[in-house]
Amino acid sequence: RKEVEQDPGPFNVPEGATVAFNCTYSNSASQSFFWYRQDCRKEPKLLMSVYSSGNEDGRFTAQLNRASQYISLLIRDSKLSDSATYLCVVNGEPYSSASKIIFGSGTRLSIRP
Amino acid sequence: DAGVTQSPTHLIKTRGQQVTLRCSPKSGHDTVSWYQQALGQGPQFIFQYYEEEERQRGNFPDRFSGHQFPNYSSELNVNALLLGDSALYLCASSWGASGSFYEQYFGPGTRLTVT
Numbered sequence: 728r729k730e731v732e733q734d735p736g737p738f739n740v741p742e743g744a745t746v747a748f749n750c751t752y753s754n755s756a757s758q759s760f761f762w763y764r765q766d767c768r769k770e771p772k773l774l775m776s777v778y779s780s781g782n783e784d785g786r787f788t789a790q791l792n793r794a795s796q797y798i799s800l801l802i803r804d805s806k807l808s809d810s811a812t813y814l815c816v817v818n819g820e821p822y823s824s825a826s827k828i829i830f831g832s833g834t835r836l837s838i839r840p
Numbered sequence: 841d842a843g844v845t846q847s848p849t850h851l852i853k854t855r856g857q858q859v860t861l862r863c864s865p866k867s868g869h870d871t872v873s874w875y876q877q878a879l880g881q882g883p884q885f886i887f888q889y890y891e892e893e894e895r896q897r898g899n900f901p902d903r904f905s906g907h908q909f910p911n912y913s914s915e916l917n918v919n920a921l922l923l924g925d926s927a928l929y930l931c932a933s934s935w936g937a938s939g940s941f942y943e944q945y946f947g948p949g950t951r952l953t954v955t
Contacts, residue, residue, distance in 0.1 A: 731882075735880075769948070770930055770946035770947060770948050770949055771883065771930070771946050772946065773943070773944070773945075814882050814883075816882075828885045829885075830875075830882030830883045830884070830885075831882050832880070832881050832882045833881075833882050
């Protein structure tokens, strides 16, 4: 089993739709979680951190479920500009030991007009 | 405010050769991490440099080595190149020691092709 798993997609949804991705992780000791966005042939950019209490940034909502060991990303009222690959990132050690930083393979999202 | 810069943008090498990639961190940052991203995969952590020392390392062989200079810039060296080393190499900078992953900024990457 991979340490961090994501549905590769692609998710193809119409503009204005709501879409959700999940990401599962295997290390129950994982401490911090993030969603990154990566456009085609570009570098990853931090989208948002994921907190135990959940957090929201505009149209984006991130949730953490420690019991089931997954994080989720919800995008409401999707825009064409949301088309990208969304990378789940898990940091498996306390205080961000870099050797345990693990990226998922990414979920491709395509928004159609 | 200059972001993370990497050079070269693209590189083509032959199997067995050696390559050096360069990274300048974002202004104010002192920590540099290197990642390898194969096509269709997420980035894989290679190592992290802070205070001119390798602080953390991922599951990469010793053929992958690095260096950090007093001005915080960094180099990634790969010896005895294999076809499987073909990938996008990303540099990310942040501030502070290993606890600085929270605010990592990535450079545009160097695309290495090994033939």
